[in-house]
Amino acid sequence: MARRLPAGARLVLASHNPGKLREISALIAPHRVECVSAATLGLLEPEETAPDFVGNARLKALAATRASGLPALADDSGFSVAALGGAPGVVSARWAGPAKDFALAMQRVQAEIGANADRRAWFTAALCLAWPDGETATFLGRVEGTAIWPPRGERGFGYDPMFVPLAGSRTYGEMEPAEKHATSHRARAFAQLLAACFD
Ligand code: IMP
Numbered sequence: 200m201a202r203r204l205p206a207g208a209r210l211v212l213a214s215h216n217p218g219k220l221r222e223i224s225a226l227i228a229p230h231r232v233e234c235v236s237a238a239t240l241g242l243l244e245p246e247e248t249a250p251d252f253v254g255n256a257r258l259k260a261l262a263a264t265r266a267s268g269l270p271a272l273a274d275d276s277g278f279s280v281a282a283l284g285g286a287p288g289v290v291s292a293r294w295a296g297p298a299k300d301f302a303l304a305m306q307r308v309q310a311e312i313g314a315n316a317d318r319r320a321w322f323t324a325a326l327c328l329a330w331p332d333g334e335t336a337t338f339l340g341r342v343e344g345t346a347i348w349p350p351r352g353e354r355g356f357g358y359d360p361m362f363v364p365l366a367g368s369r370t371y372g373e374m375e376p377a378e379k380h381a382t383s384h385r386a387r388a389f390a391q392l393l394a395a396c397f398d
Pocket of ligand 1: 216247274275276277278289291292322355356357358359371383385
């Protein structure tokens with residue numbers, strides 16, 4: 200059984216991505232856990248050298264818990280397209296280049312899909328809760344949908360404007376945060392984390 204975070208615990212959110220921090224903070228807000236971001240503590244972001252989401256989430260959570268002495272929560276996530284063999288996947292952030300230009304990243308996805316009629320896509324999120332003694336617990340969430348073109352909506356972040364979840368007609372970029380959280384990969388991983396590790 201995974202170790203549980205007691206009410207009132209301090210938790211480091213080991214992410215420097217403002218979009219993810221916003222979403223994870225909103226998911227944690229109803230629970231009695233005090234969150235502090237890795238950036239606030241001046242922690243450095245380790246290189247994401249693992250080949251998969253779970254490996255990268257572990258590596259980020261372990262780096263943050265070791266540097267801070269507090270339990271740490273990290274997310275590694277990405278956008279995958281069936282016609283591209285699951286790309287961009289773990290390198291989703293890199294497709295946006297150094298300027299973090301996701302309009303460009305979405306254009307690349309569209310260009311690589313080309314005339315392929317298979318538009319199936321999904322988001323994956325791995326969450327890892329790590330403790331200063333090296334214990335970790337990881338959880339994986341996924342949401343299936345369609346990669347649409349052109350992108351629609353100004354909300355969310357990253358690839359949200361080009362993703363329509365199954366059984367929906369609007370993109371994540373067009374949804375209110377609460378509506379996205381009702382189905383999202385991150386919320387699904389978070390629900391498992393909550394059940395296993397939060398009091
Ligand atoms: P990383 O987990 O820091 O490697 O970055 C994952 C990247 O995947 C983000 O920068 C986004 O581009 C993309 N991504 C992950 N989750 C979402 C999401 O909920 N919406 C849109 N894009 C996402």
